[in-house]
Amino acid sequence: MADIVTQAAPAKINLALHVTRRREDGYHDLESLIVFADLCDELEASLAGSDSLIISGPFGGKLNAEPNNLVLRAVSAFRARWPELAPRGLALSLTKNLPVAAGIGGGSADAAAALRMLAGLSPVPIAVSDLSDLAAGLGADVPACLLSRPLLARGVGEILSPLQHFPGLxxxxxxxxxxxxxxxxxxxxxxxxxxxxxxxxxxxxxxxxxxxxxxxxxxxxxxxxxxxxxxxxxxxxxxxxxxxxxxxxxxxxxxxxxxxxxxxxxxxxxxxxxxxxxxxxxxxxxxxxxxxx
CATH class of the missing domain: 3.30.70.890 (GHMP kinase, C-terminal domain)
Structure with missing residues (x-):
């Protein structure tokens, strides 16, 4: 791999969001038109002996790099699913440019960026459907953030229909x-x-x-x-x-x-x-x- 690889984590925007049903498991079925803005957190990584995460940026002080951080959870989940395809360790650096707990993806977008990064580093292609299944286990918004393009989301966020056309806005x-x-x-x-x-x-x-x-x-x-x-x-x-x-x-x-x-x-x-x-x-x-x- 290159000395440093990077991935952007664009802000997610729900242009419309309808709550259609409360499920027996306590979650809610939703329907949402989701788009992404060219405003991003930034994730960088280089090879290392073990995983680590440094968080900086305007909103970096709102987060910590403990193991429950969604970026580290995404890396751990990828490694557990495809141990032979993941690097031994990654020194990760997250620049947090977007507000935290703000309704624009945040940690979900960061986790999706980590999954895209690891898929890009894999020596063999990984099916988008398999990566999406892994993303769904990390959070309801992570599959949509994995695509980062205009789409309709249904269910708890796991049923995605990417749009073939969307106006420039x-x-x-x-x-x-x-x-x-x-x-x-x-x-x-x-x-x-x-x-x-x-x-x-x-x-x-x-x-x-x-x-x-x-x-x-x-x-x-x-x-x-x-x-x-x-x-x-x-x-x-x-x-x-x-x-x-x-x-x-x-x-x-x-x-x-x-x-x-x-x-x-x-x-x-x-x-x-x-x-x-x-x-x-x-x-x-x-x-x-x-x-x-």
Missing amino acids: FVTLVNPGVAVATADIFRRLRAHDNYPLPALPDPLTRPAQLGLWLAETRNDLEPPAIKLVPEIGIVIEEMAQTAGCILARMSGSGATVFGLFGAEGQAHDAAAQIRRLHPDYWVGTAPLLGAGN
């Missing part, structure tokens, strides 16, 4: 710096049997098509999250008022809010406006990764 993300536990949001969810997502236009190639479709959808986790963290609702209203905003909504279980835009300049202007209103909030803007990624 830009996103502005805002996080108020309040960590939200997913379990707390689900405990406050009033309805567990909401209707599923409407059928997507096919082919989905124009921003206007997506905007009309999104107008018929929701994030069912948004109302309980706003009750828990009122700042989320304030940012949604502020984002919705920015020029050219197609949709302002919370991603995942929060507290990150996204604004969706058809033009890069509009997304940057919205980011600047939110920064003026909330100089202490984390704000990022980037293009969405397309269907070909």
